[in-house]
Amino acid sequence: MTNEIQNTVTFPQLNSPAPDFNAKTTHGQRSLADYKGKWLVLFSHPADFTPVCTTEFIGFANAAERFAEMNTELLGLSIDSIHSHIAWVRNIKEKFGVTIPFPIIADLSMEVAKSYGMVQPGASDTSAVRATFIIDPQGIMRAMVYYPMSNGRAVNEFVRLVDALQVSDENSCATPENWKRGEEVIVPPPHTVDDANAREDQGHNYVDWYFSKRAL
Structure with a gap:
């Protein structure tokens, strides 16, 4: 049974169109088409109000200005509700003094998470693993990184990677x-x-x- 479940997990492919989405977020409805002409860093986290995820969101928030300088938008996701996201964002502002400037997808149906291979049997059956996707201005998947549930990402690496991808394309x-x-x-x-x-x-x-x- 486990093998059958694993065989149903789909993953996006590098240098192919990123899976389309049209989802409710903390900043209103967002679709992949909204980011045409910009680079997009789409990243998932297992759950709101968890300590590792909180540090990661603070890290992405602190790097948001640098990403913006590179024509890059940030978009978070977890399998939680809009109200949970809003409460968590407000809590981060209250407890840590950090404003989360980017939208967060509320993916209760797991539709977006499954299309991006964020839900992985054996690692997370009902929540999204720590996945990060870099999508270029034409909507093409350029990089994918998956982390275990227990360990946080280094946000500076994604700043570096977007910069490197842009330099490679330009030169x-x-x-x-x-x-x-x-x-x-x-x-x-x-x-x-x-x-x-x-x-x-x-x-x-x-x-x-x-x-x-x-x-x-």
Whole structure:
């Protein structure tokens, strides 16, 4: 039975259209189409009024201005009601002095959570795991990260990842481990023998035919 249930779990795919949604949020109705032309970070949490989730929401709230500078919107989700979300947002403001500036989807039907693979048998049958999705301005899924229920995310990594994705798109390059803006980027490897032979003389920070970096 467990295997049968697991086989029914669907997951979005990288570089494919993100699952569409039209959902009630703390800021009114929201659909994926509302974010066309902007990057979107959609993230789920297991439940309102829980300590790990509270720290994460404070982290996303503190980074909201930086995301906005990158033309990126934030959208939270949990399988709780609008009234629960509102009460929790007010509690965070009262107890921690932090305003939550982004909407939170109320997904009591689990429709959005299931379409994004947030509900996973063996990890969470009735709540959403800690999942984070980065969707580009064309509605294409560009990154997916799933965390266990017990451990909080590092919000700065998603700031870094959105920045890196944007730089890669704008400059036709890749970025190395833990890349940060201002550092060199990776030149795409050559695809022919002639290109590989010519790579050393192209003015890059050359290590070998397959590994070169350059400044932006």
